Amino acid sequence: MEATNQTLDARGLNCPLPILRTKKTLNAMQSGETLKVVATDPGSLKDMVAFCSQTGNTLLESQQAGSDFEFLIRKA
Amino acid sequence: MNVTKLLHPTEQDSKMPTDLAALEAWFDKRLDDKLAEREANRTPSLAIIATKGTMDMAYPPFILASTAAALGWDASIFFTFYGLELLKKDLNLKVSPLGNPAMPMKMPFGPDWLKHMNMPVPTLAATLPGFQSMATSMMKQTVKAKGVASIGELRDLCLEAGVKLVACQMTVDLFSYDKDEFIPEIADWIGATSYLAEAKNADICLFV
Numbered sequence: 274m275e276a277t278n279q280t281l282d283a284r285g286l287n288c289p290l291p292i293l294r295t296k297k298t299l300n301a302m303q304s305g306e307t308l309k310v311v312a313t314d315p316g317s318l319k320d321m322v323a324f325c326s327q328t329g330n331t332l333l334e335s336q337q338a339g340s341d342f343e344f345l346i347r348k349a
Numbered sequence: 350m351n352v353t354k355l356l357h358p359t360e361q362d363s364k365m366p367t368d369l370a371a372l373e374a375w376f377d378k379r380l381d382d383k384l385a386e387r388e389a390n391r392t393p394s395l396a397i398i399a400t401k402g403t404m405d406m407a408y409p410p411f412i413l414a415s416t417a418a419a420l421g422w423d424a425s426i427f428f429t430f431y432g433l434e435l436l437k438k439d440l441n442l443k444v445s446p447l448g449n450p451a452m453p454m455k456m457p458f459g460p461d462w463l464k465h466m467n468m469p470v471p472t473l474a475a476t477l478p479g480f481q482s483m484a485t486s487m488m489k490q491t492v493k494a495k496g497v498a499s500i501g502e503l504r505d506l507c508l509e510a511g512v513k514l515v516a517c518q519m520t521v522d523l524f525s526y527d528k529d530e531f532i533p534e535i536a537d538w539i540g541a542t543s544y545l546a547e548a549k550n551a552d553i554c555l556f557v
Contacts, residue, residue, distance in 0.1 A: 285496045286496045286498075287498075288497075290496070290498055296510075297509075314496070324420065327421070328420055328421055
């Protein structure tokens with residue numbers, strides 16, 4: 274993954290908390306900055322895609338690393 | 350089209366085709382473009398009517414509304430009848446296996462084989478004193494162990510994200526509640542008419 278401006282550890286949290294925390298973190302960021310989210314909720318794989326398509330943010334990467342799911346989001 | 354416009358056609362007008370078929374095609378395209386533009390600029394909205402006051406039924410409204418708010422939607426929840434319990438300052442929600450046959454009864458602790466085993470509860474056993482408290486305590490432990498938020502947390506997240514929580518005035522009168530028992534963040538105390546007027550414009554309206 275490329276360099277990120279911020280990282281959010283959402284491991285151990287379940288739906289809808291990873292999305293809510295992601296939204297909150299993005300709120301405090303500047304447009305164009307990137308956020309890396311690490312989650313363990315398997316539902317976040319699809320939810321993060323839906324979240325980004327609904328909010329206009331860009332999901333740059335989405336990958337599984339062991340039991341973690343990692344997402345890279347660029348703020349719109 | 351007024352006379353001034355006819356005398357001084359704008360650039361837009363000058364691009365208008367003159368034969369009928371082309372004019373219709375031009376109009377259809379413009380309509381589609383305008384509708385797409387409106388759709389893109391519109392904020393979707395969610396209106397939920399929450400009528401249940403048990404711990405299990407408290408989750409759907411708060412999860413859906415907080416998620417909608419995270420998506421940038423306008424979200425509101427109208428709490429009526431037992432749903433008002435979800436707005437109490439002191440949340441003391443319970444869950445009962447009684448009359449709730451789909452509720453899985455699984456141990457929140459112990460070895461994996463035990464945690465995965467479903468133990469159906471005979472209806473008669475579920476009527477025993479203390480059974481409801483035990484079931485509630487087990488569900489709270491399960492919720493915590495699985496990283497699911499508590500109702501109190503979800504309610505705070507809803508408020509933080511700007512979800513509008515409105516309460517039913519009639520229910521307060523009906524059950525002789527004291528308004529001081531409820532959280533001060535309640536946006537309004539209204540009746541069916543006011544909420545229906547609001548829900549009419551919602552894209553999604555749910556009754557929980």
